[in-house]
Amino acid sequence: MFTGLSAFPLTPMNEQGINEHEFARLVARLAEAGVDSIGVLGSTGNYAYLSSDERARMVKLGVESAAKVPVIAGIGALRTRDVLVNAENAQQAGASGVLLAPVSYQTLTDEEVFSLYQTVCRSLSVPLCVYDNPGTTHFNFSDELHGRIAELPQVRSIKIPPVQNDLAAAKARVAGLRALIPSDVTIGISGDSAAATGLLAGCDAWYSVIGGLYPDMALALTRAAQAGDTEQAMARSRALEPLWALYRDYGGSLRVAATIAELTGKVSQPCLPQPLQTLQGEARRRVETVIDELSLSGCR
Template structure:
Protein backbone atom coordinates (compact mmCIF):
# COMPACT_ATOMS: atom_id res chain seq x y z
CA UNK A 1 0.00 0.00 0.00
CA UNK A 2 2.77 2.47 0.86
CA UNK A 3 4.46 2.05 -2.52
CA UNK A 4 3.87 3.41 -6.01
CA UNK A 5 1.54 6.36 -6.54
CA UNK A 6 -0.58 7.62 -3.66
CA UNK A 7 -2.89 10.27 -5.11
CA UNK A 8 -4.13 13.03 -2.80
CA UNK A 9 -7.45 14.61 -3.82
CA UNK A 10 -8.89 17.89 -2.69
CA UNK A 11 -11.74 18.00 -0.20
CA UNK A 12 -13.86 20.62 -1.98
CA UNK A 13 -15.94 22.72 0.38
CA UNK A 14 -17.50 26.10 1.07
CA UNK A 15 -18.72 27.66 4.30
CA UNK A 16 -21.98 25.73 4.05
CA UNK A 17 -20.31 22.32 3.92
CA UNK A 18 -18.43 19.77 1.87
CA UNK A 19 -19.11 19.34 -1.85
CA UNK A 20 -19.79 15.64 -1.39
CA UNK A 21 -20.71 14.79 -4.97
CA UNK A 22 -17.57 16.44 -6.32
CA UNK A 23 -15.46 14.61 -3.75
CA UNK A 24 -17.04 11.27 -4.64
CA UNK A 25 -16.39 11.85 -8.36
CA UNK A 26 -12.76 12.60 -7.58
CA UNK A 27 -12.30 9.41 -5.58
CA UNK A 28 -14.01 7.35 -8.27
CA UNK A 29 -11.79 8.92 -10.93
CA UNK A 30 -8.63 8.05 -9.01
CA UNK A 31 -9.79 4.50 -8.40
CA UNK A 32 -10.65 4.07 -12.07
CA UNK A 33 -7.23 5.34 -13.09
CA UNK A 34 -5.56 2.55 -11.12
CA UNK A 35 -3.60 4.52 -8.54
CA UNK A 36 -1.91 2.42 -5.88
CA UNK A 37 -3.62 4.24 -3.02
CA UNK A 38 -5.73 7.32 -2.35
CA UNK A 39 -4.48 9.75 0.30
CA UNK A 40 -7.54 11.45 1.75
CA UNK A 41 -7.41 14.35 4.21
CA UNK A 42 -3.80 15.27 3.66
CA UNK A 43 -2.78 18.90 3.37
CA UNK A 44 -4.34 18.94 -0.11
CA UNK A 45 -7.51 17.68 1.53
CA UNK A 46 -7.56 20.61 3.99
CA UNK A 47 -7.79 18.25 6.97
CA UNK A 48 -6.81 20.91 9.49
CA UNK A 49 -9.92 22.95 8.65
CA UNK A 50 -12.46 20.19 9.22
CA UNK A 51 -14.25 19.06 12.37
CA UNK A 52 -13.96 15.48 13.63
CA UNK A 53 -17.51 14.88 12.44
CA UNK A 54 -16.77 16.16 8.94
CA UNK A 55 -13.64 14.06 8.78
CA UNK A 56 -15.53 10.95 9.79
CA UNK A 57 -18.01 11.64 6.98
CA UNK A 58 -15.20 12.06 4.44
CA UNK A 59 -13.62 8.84 5.69
CA UNK A 60 -16.78 6.88 4.95
CA UNK A 61 -17.35 8.50 1.56
CA UNK A 62 -13.79 7.82 0.46
CA UNK A 63 -13.76 4.14 1.42
CA UNK A 64 -17.24 3.53 0.04
CA UNK A 65 -16.31 4.97 -3.37
CA UNK A 66 -12.70 3.83 -3.75
CA UNK A 67 -13.60 0.57 -5.46
CA UNK A 68 -11.27 -1.45 -3.29
CA UNK A 69 -8.27 0.82 -3.79
CA UNK A 70 -6.52 1.30 -0.42
CA UNK A 71 -7.48 4.55 1.29
CA UNK A 72 -4.99 6.29 3.58
CA UNK A 73 -6.69 8.80 5.85
CA UNK A 74 -5.08 11.82 7.50
CA UNK A 75 -5.72 11.92 11.25
CA UNK A 76 -3.57 14.86 12.42
CA UNK A 77 -4.99 17.36 14.91
CA UNK A 78 -3.81 19.80 17.58
CA UNK A 79 -4.66 17.51 20.50
CA UNK A 80 -3.80 13.83 20.90
CA UNK A 81 -7.37 13.29 22.07
CA UNK A 82 -8.66 14.40 18.68
CA UNK A 83 -6.00 12.43 16.79
CA UNK A 84 -7.23 9.29 18.54
CA UNK A 85 -10.84 10.14 17.69
CA UNK A 86 -9.90 10.64 14.04
CA UNK A 87 -7.98 7.36 14.04
CA UNK A 88 -11.00 5.54 15.40
CA UNK A 89 -13.36 6.99 12.81
CA UNK A 90 -10.85 6.14 10.04
CA UNK A 91 -10.69 2.53 11.21
CA UNK A 92 -14.45 2.27 11.59
CA UNK A 93 -14.83 3.52 8.01
CA UNK A 94 -12.55 0.78 6.76
CA UNK A 95 -9.43 2.79 5.92
CA UNK A 96 -6.43 0.70 4.95
CA UNK A 97 -4.02 3.03 6.72
CA UNK A 98 -3.62 6.42 8.35
CA UNK A 99 -1.35 9.43 7.87
CA UNK A 100 -0.21 11.46 10.86
CA UNK A 101 1.59 14.80 11.00
CA UNK A 102 2.63 16.36 14.33
CA UNK A 103 0.27 19.33 14.22
CA UNK A 104 0.68 21.92 16.95
CA UNK A 105 0.25 25.61 17.80
CA UNK A 106 3.14 25.54 20.28
CA UNK A 107 6.56 24.28 19.19
CA UNK A 108 6.94 20.58 19.92
CA UNK A 109 9.98 18.79 21.31
CA UNK A 110 11.29 15.52 19.88
CA UNK A 111 10.04 13.63 22.94
CA UNK A 112 6.55 15.11 22.59
CA UNK A 113 6.40 14.06 18.96
CA UNK A 114 7.66 10.57 19.76
CA UNK A 115 5.07 10.23 22.52
CA UNK A 116 2.34 11.31 20.11
CA UNK A 117 3.21 8.56 17.66
CA UNK A 118 3.69 6.00 20.43
CA UNK A 119 0.25 6.77 21.89
CA UNK A 120 -1.48 6.60 18.52
CA UNK A 121 0.34 3.47 17.35
CA UNK A 122 -0.71 1.55 20.41
CA UNK A 123 -4.36 2.28 19.62
CA UNK A 124 -4.21 1.33 15.92
CA UNK A 125 -5.06 -1.86 14.09
CA UNK A 126 -4.06 -0.42 10.68
CA UNK A 127 -0.62 0.73 9.47
CA UNK A 128 0.53 4.32 9.87
CA UNK A 129 2.51 6.67 7.63
CA UNK A 130 4.57 9.38 9.34
CA UNK A 131 3.86 12.72 7.69
CA UNK A 132 7.01 14.87 7.74
CA UNK A 133 5.88 18.29 6.49
CA UNK A 134 7.81 21.12 8.15
CA UNK A 135 6.25 23.66 5.79
CA UNK A 136 2.88 23.30 7.52
CA UNK A 137 3.70 21.87 10.95
CA UNK A 138 6.89 23.88 11.53
CA UNK A 139 8.40 20.80 13.11
CA UNK A 140 11.59 19.36 11.62
CA UNK A 141 12.26 15.66 12.01
CA UNK A 142 15.84 14.49 12.40
CA UNK A 143 16.74 11.16 10.81
CA UNK A 144 17.38 9.88 14.32
CA UNK A 145 13.83 10.73 15.41
CA UNK A 146 12.48 9.05 12.30
CA UNK A 147 14.48 5.99 13.29
CA UNK A 148 12.94 5.94 16.79
CA UNK A 149 9.41 6.39 15.50
CA UNK A 150 9.84 3.87 12.67
CA UNK A 151 10.37 1.09 15.20
CA UNK A 152 6.96 1.67 16.78
CA UNK A 153 4.25 -0.90 16.05
CA UNK A 154 2.06 0.01 13.04
CA UNK A 155 4.54 2.43 11.44
CA UNK A 156 5.03 1.31 7.84
CA UNK A 157 6.02 4.40 5.89
CA UNK A 158 7.61 7.84 6.14
CA UNK A 159 6.44 10.65 3.88
CA UNK A 160 9.51 12.88 3.59
CA UNK A 161 9.76 16.47 2.33
CA UNK A 162 11.24 17.20 -1.12
CA UNK A 163 14.80 16.04 -1.72
CA UNK A 164 17.44 18.18 -3.43
CA UNK A 165 17.63 18.04 -7.22
CA UNK A 166 21.09 16.43 -7.22
CA UNK A 167 20.25 12.72 -7.48
CA UNK A 168 23.51 11.59 -5.87
CA UNK A 169 22.88 13.79 -2.83
CA UNK A 170 19.25 12.66 -2.73
CA UNK A 171 20.33 9.02 -2.88
CA UNK A 172 22.73 9.56 0.01
CA UNK A 173 19.91 11.04 2.09
CA UNK A 174 17.64 8.06 1.36
CA UNK A 175 20.39 5.54 2.15
CA UNK A 176 21.18 7.32 5.42
CA UNK A 177 17.54 7.19 6.48
CA UNK A 178 17.15 3.55 5.48
CA UNK A 179 20.00 2.60 7.78
CA UNK A 180 17.93 3.84 10.74
CA UNK A 181 14.54 2.30 9.97
CA UNK A 182 13.23 -1.28 9.76
CA UNK A 183 13.30 -2.96 6.36
CA UNK A 184 9.49 -3.12 6.21
CA UNK A 185 9.08 0.67 6.50
CA UNK A 186 8.89 2.39 3.13
CA UNK A 187 10.02 5.91 2.24
CA UNK A 188 7.77 8.10 0.14
CA UNK A 189 8.60 11.41 -1.48
CA UNK A 190 6.30 14.44 -1.33
CA UNK A 191 6.64 17.74 -3.13
CA UNK A 192 5.62 17.05 -6.72
CA UNK A 193 8.57 18.80 -8.44
CA UNK A 194 10.95 16.50 -6.52
CA UNK A 195 9.05 13.30 -7.26
CA UNK A 196 11.16 12.06 -10.16
CA UNK A 197 14.40 12.71 -8.32
CA UNK A 198 13.09 11.10 -5.15
CA UNK A 199 11.81 7.99 -6.91
CA UNK A 200 14.96 7.67 -8.99
CA UNK A 201 17.02 8.04 -5.80
CA UNK A 202 15.29 5.08 -4.20
CA UNK A 203 12.02 6.24 -2.65
CA UNK A 204 9.30 3.59 -2.69
CA UNK A 205 6.31 5.89 -3.15
CA UNK A 206 5.20 9.26 -4.42
CA UNK A 207 2.63 10.99 -2.20
CA UNK A 208 1.28 13.24 -4.90
CA UNK A 209 -0.85 16.38 -5.09
CA UNK A 210 -0.97 16.48 -8.88
CA UNK A 211 -1.86 12.79 -8.86
CA UNK A 212 -5.12 13.78 -7.20
CA UNK A 213 -6.07 15.69 -10.34
CA UNK A 214 -4.09 13.99 -13.10
CA UNK A 215 -3.56 10.39 -12.05
CA UNK A 216 -2.60 9.14 -15.52
CA UNK A 217 0.21 11.67 -15.83
CA UNK A 218 1.45 10.92 -12.31
CA UNK A 219 1.20 7.18 -12.87
CA UNK A 220 3.29 7.40 -16.04
CA UNK A 221 6.08 9.14 -14.13
CA UNK A 222 5.83 6.69 -11.22
CA UNK A 223 5.85 3.58 -13.39
CA UNK A 224 8.86 4.84 -15.38
CA UNK A 225 10.83 5.32 -12.16
CA UNK A 226 9.72 1.94 -10.83
CA UNK A 227 10.96 0.33 -14.05
CA UNK A 228 14.35 1.96 -13.60
CA UNK A 229 13.90 4.32 -16.55
CA UNK A 230 15.55 7.34 -14.95
CA UNK A 231 15.56 9.44 -18.10
CA UNK A 232 11.89 8.86 -18.88
CA UNK A 233 10.84 9.72 -15.33
CA UNK A 234 12.85 12.94 -15.48
CA UNK A 235 11.46 13.77 -18.91
CA UNK A 236 7.89 13.35 -17.69
CA UNK A 237 8.64 15.62 -14.73
CA UNK A 238 10.15 18.24 -17.04
CA UNK A 239 6.99 18.10 -19.15
CA UNK A 240 5.04 19.13 -16.04
CA UNK A 241 7.41 21.99 -15.23
CA UNK A 242 4.78 24.65 -16.08
CA UNK A 243 2.72 23.34 -13.14
CA UNK A 244 5.77 23.12 -10.89
CA UNK A 245 6.49 26.76 -11.78
CA UNK A 246 2.98 27.70 -10.62
CA UNK A 247 3.65 25.96 -7.31
CA UNK A 248 6.79 28.02 -6.81
CA UNK A 249 5.19 31.30 -7.80
CA UNK A 250 2.04 30.94 -5.71
CA UNK A 251 3.53 29.56 -2.52
CA UNK A 252 2.77 25.87 -2.80
CA UNK A 253 0.51 23.32 -4.42
CA UNK A 254 -2.86 23.69 -2.67
CA UNK A 255 -4.06 26.97 -4.20
CA UNK A 256 -2.83 25.88 -7.63
CA UNK A 257 -4.53 22.48 -7.44
CA UNK A 258 -7.76 24.01 -6.16
CA UNK A 259 -7.72 26.64 -8.90
CA UNK A 260 -7.19 23.95 -11.54
CA UNK A 261 -10.15 22.03 -10.13
CA UNK A 262 -12.34 25.13 -10.34
CA UNK A 263 -11.34 26.31 -13.82
CA UNK A 264 -11.80 22.82 -15.27
CA UNK A 265 -15.25 22.40 -13.73
CA UNK A 266 -14.29 19.54 -11.41
CA UNK A 267 -15.58 21.47 -8.37
CA UNK A 268 -17.75 24.47 -7.72
CA UNK A 269 -16.28 27.82 -6.75
CA UNK A 270 -15.31 28.42 -3.97
CA UNK A 271 -13.77 25.08 -3.01
CA UNK A 272 -11.41 26.05 -0.18
CA UNK A 273 -12.24 26.77 3.47
CA UNK A 274 -12.10 30.45 4.41
CA UNK A 275 -9.91 32.35 4.79
CA UNK A 276 -8.11 30.38 2.04
CA UNK A 277 -8.92 31.43 -1.51
CA UNK A 278 -8.10 30.12 -4.95
CA UNK A 279 -6.24 32.30 -7.43
CA UNK A 280 -8.19 35.05 -9.14
CA UNK A 281 -7.80 37.57 -11.97
CA UNK A 282 -4.70 37.27 -14.14
CA UNK A 283 -3.27 34.60 -11.86
CA UNK A 284 -6.31 32.44 -12.51
CA UNK A 285 -6.04 33.02 -16.24
CA UNK A 286 -2.43 31.90 -16.12
CA UNK A 287 -3.38 28.65 -14.43
CA UNK A 288 -6.04 28.02 -17.08
CA UNK A 289 -3.47 28.69 -19.83
CA UNK A 290 -1.06 26.17 -18.33
CA UNK A 291 -3.78 23.50 -18.14
CA UNK A 292 -4.63 24.16 -21.78
CA UNK A 293 -0.97 24.24 -22.79
CA UNK A 294 -0.33 20.81 -21.28
CA UNK A 295 -3.45 19.31 -22.81
CA UNK A 296 -4.55 17.90 -19.46
CA UNK A 297 -7.98 19.46 -19.07
CA UNK A 298 -9.69 16.41 -20.51
CA UNK A 299 -8.33 14.17 -17.76
CA UNK A 300 -9.70 16.36 -14.98
CA UNK A 301 -13.17 16.27 -16.53
CA UNK A 302 -13.18 12.54 -17.23
Protein backbone atom coordinates (compact mmCIF):
# COMPACT_ATOMS: atom_id res chain seq x y z
CA MET A 1 0.00 0.00 0.00
CA PHE A 2 2.78 2.47 0.82
CA THR A 3 4.56 1.92 -2.49
CA GLY A 4 4.07 3.12 -6.05
CA LEU A 5 1.66 5.95 -6.78
CA SER A 6 -0.53 7.20 -3.95
CA ALA A 7 -2.92 9.74 -5.48
CA PHE A 8 -4.40 12.51 -3.33
CA PRO A 9 -7.69 13.96 -4.59
CA LEU A 10 -9.28 17.25 -3.66
CA THR A 11 -12.29 17.39 -1.35
CA PRO A 12 -14.55 19.76 -3.36
CA MET A 13 -16.56 22.01 -1.08
CA ASN A 14 -18.13 25.40 -0.58
CA GLU A 15 -19.60 27.12 2.45
CA GLN A 16 -22.84 25.15 2.08
CA GLY A 17 -21.07 21.80 2.36
CA ILE A 18 -18.97 19.16 0.64
CA ASN A 19 -19.82 18.13 -2.90
CA GLU A 20 -19.94 14.41 -2.22
CA HIS A 21 -20.84 13.48 -5.79
CA GLU A 22 -17.77 15.24 -7.18
CA PHE A 23 -15.54 13.75 -4.51
CA ALA A 24 -16.79 10.24 -5.23
CA ARG A 25 -16.27 10.79 -8.94
CA LEU A 26 -12.67 11.93 -8.41
CA VAL A 27 -11.91 8.88 -6.26
CA ALA A 28 -13.59 6.48 -8.68
CA ARG A 29 -11.48 7.83 -11.56
CA LEU A 30 -8.33 7.13 -9.57
CA ALA A 31 -9.43 3.58 -8.87
CA GLU A 32 -10.27 3.00 -12.53
CA ALA A 33 -6.81 4.26 -13.53
CA GLY A 34 -5.16 1.66 -11.30
CA VAL A 35 -3.29 3.82 -8.82
CA ASP A 36 -1.62 1.90 -6.00
CA SER A 37 -3.45 3.74 -3.22
CA ILE A 38 -5.68 6.76 -2.71
CA GLY A 39 -4.95 9.35 -0.03
CA VAL A 40 -8.15 11.03 1.13
CA LEU A 41 -8.10 13.98 3.51
CA GLY A 42 -4.48 14.89 2.97
CA SER A 43 -3.42 18.50 2.65
CA THR A 44 -4.90 18.50 -0.86
CA GLY A 45 -8.11 17.22 0.68
CA ASN A 46 -8.21 20.13 3.16
CA TYR A 47 -8.64 17.87 6.17
CA ALA A 48 -7.87 20.68 8.62
CA TYR A 49 -10.99 22.59 7.55
CA LEU A 50 -13.43 19.75 8.25
CA SER A 51 -15.17 18.56 11.39
CA SER A 52 -14.61 15.04 12.69
CA ASP A 53 -18.06 14.01 11.46
CA GLU A 54 -17.37 15.42 7.99
CA ARG A 55 -14.07 13.63 7.88
CA ALA A 56 -15.61 10.33 8.93
CA ARG A 57 -18.20 10.69 6.19
CA MET A 58 -15.58 11.42 3.52
CA VAL A 59 -13.43 8.45 4.47
CA LYS A 60 -16.48 6.18 4.25
CA LEU A 61 -17.40 7.63 0.87
CA GLY A 62 -13.80 7.38 -0.29
CA VAL A 63 -13.59 3.70 0.64
CA GLU A 64 -16.88 2.98 -1.11
CA SER A 65 -15.78 4.82 -4.27
CA ALA A 66 -12.28 3.31 -4.37
CA ALA A 67 -13.52 -0.24 -4.95
CA LYS A 68 -10.58 -2.49 -4.02
CA VAL A 69 -7.87 0.19 -4.09
CA PRO A 70 -6.47 0.83 -0.59
CA VAL A 71 -7.49 4.14 0.97
CA ILE A 72 -5.15 6.06 3.27
CA ALA A 73 -7.00 8.58 5.44
CA GLY A 74 -5.55 11.75 6.95
CA ILE A 75 -6.19 11.93 10.71
CA GLY A 76 -4.18 14.97 11.81
CA ALA A 77 -5.64 17.44 14.32
CA LEU A 78 -4.46 19.96 16.91
CA ARG A 79 -5.20 17.75 19.92
CA THR A 80 -4.26 14.12 20.43
CA ARG A 81 -7.79 13.29 21.62
CA ASP A 82 -9.15 14.47 18.24
CA VAL A 83 -6.51 12.52 16.33
CA LEU A 84 -7.64 9.41 18.19
CA VAL A 85 -11.27 10.07 17.26
CA ASN A 86 -10.30 10.55 13.61
CA ALA A 87 -8.21 7.38 13.68
CA GLU A 88 -11.06 5.31 15.09
CA ASN A 89 -13.53 6.77 12.60
CA ALA A 90 -11.16 6.04 9.72
CA GLN A 91 -10.73 2.45 10.83
CA GLN A 92 -14.47 1.97 11.26
CA ALA A 93 -15.00 3.38 7.76
CA GLY A 94 -12.67 0.79 6.27
CA ALA A 95 -9.50 2.78 5.61
CA SER A 96 -6.52 0.54 4.91
CA GLY A 97 -4.09 2.99 6.51
CA VAL A 98 -3.81 6.43 8.05
CA LEU A 99 -1.63 9.49 7.48
CA LEU A 100 -0.59 11.68 10.40
CA ALA A 101 1.22 15.01 10.48
CA PRO A 102 2.14 16.63 13.82
CA VAL A 103 -0.28 19.54 13.48
CA SER A 104 -0.03 22.23 16.14
CA TYR A 105 -0.61 25.93 16.76
CA GLN A 106 2.40 25.95 19.10
CA THR A 107 5.66 24.58 17.76
CA LEU A 108 6.12 21.08 19.12
CA THR A 109 9.21 19.53 20.71
CA ASP A 110 10.69 16.22 19.62
CA GLU A 111 9.31 14.50 22.72
CA GLU A 112 5.82 15.88 22.13
CA VAL A 113 5.87 14.60 18.55
CA PHE A 114 7.14 11.19 19.61
CA SER A 115 4.44 11.01 22.27
CA LEU A 116 1.78 11.82 19.68
CA TYR A 117 2.78 8.95 17.42
CA GLN A 118 3.31 6.59 20.35
CA THR A 119 -0.18 7.29 21.69
CA VAL A 120 -1.87 6.96 18.31
CA CYS A 121 -0.05 3.75 17.43
CA ARG A 122 -1.39 2.11 20.59
CA SER A 123 -4.92 2.56 19.29
CA LEU A 124 -4.40 1.51 15.68
CA SER A 125 -5.10 -1.76 13.95
CA VAL A 126 -4.09 -0.40 10.52
CA PRO A 127 -0.67 0.86 9.38
CA LEU A 128 0.37 4.50 9.71
CA CYS A 129 2.32 6.84 7.45
CA VAL A 130 4.27 9.64 9.14
CA TYR A 131 3.66 12.91 7.32
CA ASP A 132 6.76 15.11 7.45
CA ASN A 133 5.45 18.46 6.19
CA PRO A 134 7.41 21.33 7.78
CA GLY A 135 5.90 23.92 5.46
CA THR A 136 2.55 23.37 7.16
CA THR A 137 3.41 22.12 10.64
CA HIS A 138 6.57 24.22 11.18
CA PHE A 139 8.09 21.16 12.77
CA ASN A 140 11.35 19.76 11.39
CA PHE A 141 11.91 16.04 11.85
CA SER A 142 15.46 14.90 12.35
CA ASP A 143 16.40 11.55 10.84
CA GLU A 144 17.04 10.34 14.37
CA LEU A 145 13.49 11.18 15.41
CA HIS A 146 12.17 9.45 12.30
CA GLY A 147 14.20 6.43 13.37
CA ARG A 148 12.60 6.38 16.83
CA ILE A 149 9.09 6.79 15.49
CA ALA A 150 9.63 4.19 12.77
CA GLU A 151 10.24 1.58 15.47
CA LEU A 152 6.70 2.04 16.78
CA PRO A 153 4.15 -0.64 15.93
CA GLN A 154 1.92 0.28 12.98
CA VAL A 155 4.38 2.78 11.44
CA ARG A 156 4.99 1.56 7.90
CA SER A 157 5.92 4.62 5.85
CA ILE A 158 7.43 8.10 6.05
CA LYS A 159 6.26 10.80 3.66
CA ILE A 160 9.25 13.12 3.31
CA PRO A 161 9.45 16.65 1.91
CA PRO A 162 10.85 17.22 -1.59
CA VAL A 163 14.45 16.14 -2.17
CA GLN A 164 16.95 18.23 -4.11
CA ASN A 165 16.55 17.86 -7.85
CA ASP A 166 20.07 16.45 -7.99
CA LEU A 167 20.13 12.68 -8.17
CA ALA A 168 23.37 12.18 -6.24
CA ALA A 169 22.24 14.47 -3.42
CA ALA A 170 18.80 12.86 -3.37
CA LYS A 171 20.30 9.36 -3.14
CA ALA A 172 22.43 10.47 -0.19
CA ARG A 173 19.37 11.96 1.52
CA VAL A 174 17.28 8.82 1.09
CA ALA A 175 20.13 6.50 2.05
CA GLY A 176 20.80 8.48 5.24
CA LEU A 177 17.19 8.07 6.36
CA ARG A 178 17.01 4.46 5.20
CA ALA A 179 19.95 3.56 7.44
CA LEU A 180 17.99 4.64 10.53
CA ILE A 181 14.61 3.00 9.95
CA PRO A 182 13.43 -0.63 9.80
CA SER A 183 13.57 -2.32 6.42
CA ASP A 184 9.79 -2.77 6.31
CA VAL A 185 9.13 0.98 6.60
CA THR A 186 8.87 2.62 3.20
CA ILE A 187 9.96 6.12 2.23
CA GLY A 188 7.64 8.18 0.07
CA ILE A 189 8.38 11.43 -1.71
CA SER A 190 6.02 14.41 -1.70
CA GLY A 191 6.38 17.53 -3.80
CA ASP A 192 5.37 16.64 -7.34
CA SER A 193 8.27 18.38 -9.06
CA ALA A 194 10.74 16.22 -7.09
CA ALA A 195 8.89 12.95 -7.62
CA ALA A 196 11.01 11.57 -10.45
CA THR A 197 14.24 12.38 -8.63
CA GLY A 198 12.93 10.98 -5.35
CA LEU A 199 11.75 7.72 -6.88
CA LEU A 200 15.00 7.26 -8.82
CA ALA A 201 16.93 8.00 -5.62
CA GLY A 202 15.32 5.10 -3.80
CA CYS A 203 11.96 6.33 -2.51
CA ASP A 204 9.34 3.59 -2.57
CA ALA A 205 6.28 5.77 -3.15
CA TRP A 206 5.12 9.06 -4.61
CA TYR A 207 2.44 10.77 -2.53
CA SER A 208 1.07 12.85 -5.38
CA VAL A 209 -1.15 15.90 -5.77
CA ILE A 210 -1.21 15.87 -9.56
CA GLY A 211 -1.91 12.14 -9.42
CA GLY A 212 -5.22 13.04 -7.80
CA LEU A 213 -6.26 14.83 -11.00
CA TYR A 214 -4.27 13.07 -13.70
CA PRO A 215 -3.55 9.52 -12.55
CA ASP A 216 -2.54 8.16 -15.95
CA MET A 217 0.10 10.84 -16.36
CA ALA A 218 1.43 10.31 -12.84
CA LEU A 219 1.40 6.54 -13.23
CA ALA A 220 3.50 6.75 -16.39
CA LEU A 221 6.18 8.71 -14.53
CA THR A 222 6.00 6.38 -11.52
CA ARG A 223 6.27 3.19 -13.55
CA ALA A 224 9.22 4.55 -15.53
CA ALA A 225 11.06 5.37 -12.33
CA GLN A 226 10.19 2.03 -10.76
CA ALA A 227 11.64 0.32 -13.83
CA GLY A 228 14.86 2.27 -13.41
CA ASP A 229 14.31 4.19 -16.65
CA THR A 230 15.99 7.41 -15.56
CA GLU A 231 15.79 9.07 -18.96
CA GLN A 232 12.05 8.51 -19.38
CA ALA A 233 11.13 9.40 -15.80
CA MET A 234 13.10 12.65 -15.89
CA ALA A 235 11.79 13.50 -19.35
CA ARG A 236 8.22 13.10 -18.15
CA SER A 237 8.94 15.36 -15.20
CA ARG A 238 10.65 17.99 -17.39
CA ALA A 239 7.65 18.00 -19.71
CA LEU A 240 5.55 19.15 -16.75
CA GLU A 241 7.85 22.05 -15.84
CA PRO A 242 5.18 24.66 -16.72
CA LEU A 243 3.01 23.04 -14.05
CA TRP A 244 5.81 22.88 -11.51
CA ALA A 245 6.47 26.58 -12.16
CA LEU A 246 2.87 27.33 -11.20
CA TYR A 247 3.41 25.49 -7.92
CA ARG A 248 6.51 27.57 -7.18
CA ASP A 249 4.96 30.88 -8.12
CA TYR A 250 1.58 30.50 -6.42
CA GLY A 251 2.35 29.11 -3.00
CA GLY A 252 2.34 25.37 -3.59
CA SER A 253 0.16 22.77 -5.24
CA LEU A 254 -3.25 23.15 -3.59
CA ARG A 255 -4.48 26.36 -5.22
CA VAL A 256 -3.02 25.35 -8.56
CA ALA A 257 -4.62 21.90 -8.50
CA ALA A 258 -7.96 23.31 -7.37
CA THR A 259 -7.86 25.96 -10.10
CA ILE A 260 -7.09 23.34 -12.75
CA ALA A 261 -9.94 21.19 -11.44
CA GLU A 262 -12.36 24.09 -11.74
CA LEU A 263 -11.19 25.17 -15.19
CA THR A 264 -11.35 21.63 -16.61
CA GLY A 265 -14.78 20.88 -15.14
CA LYS A 266 -13.66 18.21 -12.74
CA VAL A 267 -15.23 20.15 -9.87
CA SER A 268 -17.65 23.04 -9.60
CA GLN A 269 -16.66 26.54 -8.53
CA PRO A 270 -15.83 27.42 -5.79
CA CYS A 271 -14.21 24.20 -4.53
CA LEU A 272 -12.15 25.39 -1.54
CA PRO A 273 -13.21 26.24 2.03
CA GLN A 274 -13.15 29.91 2.89
CA PRO A 275 -10.98 31.84 3.36
CA LEU A 276 -9.02 29.78 0.79
CA GLN A 277 -9.60 30.76 -2.82
CA THR A 278 -8.54 29.35 -6.15
CA LEU A 279 -6.36 31.55 -8.35
CA GLN A 280 -8.00 34.53 -10.01
CA GLY A 281 -7.13 37.27 -12.49
CA GLU A 282 -3.80 37.03 -14.28
CA ALA A 283 -2.80 33.97 -12.26
CA ARG A 284 -5.91 32.11 -13.41
CA ARG A 285 -5.26 33.09 -17.01
CA ARG A 286 -1.75 31.71 -16.67
CA VAL A 287 -3.15 28.41 -15.41
CA GLU A 288 -5.45 28.33 -18.44
CA THR A 289 -2.42 28.78 -20.68
CA VAL A 290 -0.61 25.88 -19.02
CA ILE A 291 -3.72 23.69 -19.35
CA ASP A 292 -3.69 24.36 -23.10
CA GLU A 293 0.10 23.99 -23.39
CA LEU A 294 0.09 20.58 -21.69
CA SER A 295 -3.25 19.50 -23.19
CA LEU A 296 -4.57 18.83 -19.71
CA SER A 297 -8.21 19.19 -20.67
CA GLY A 298 -8.07 15.88 -22.48
CA CYS A 299 -5.73 14.07 -20.07
CA ARG A 300 -6.53 11.56 -17.38
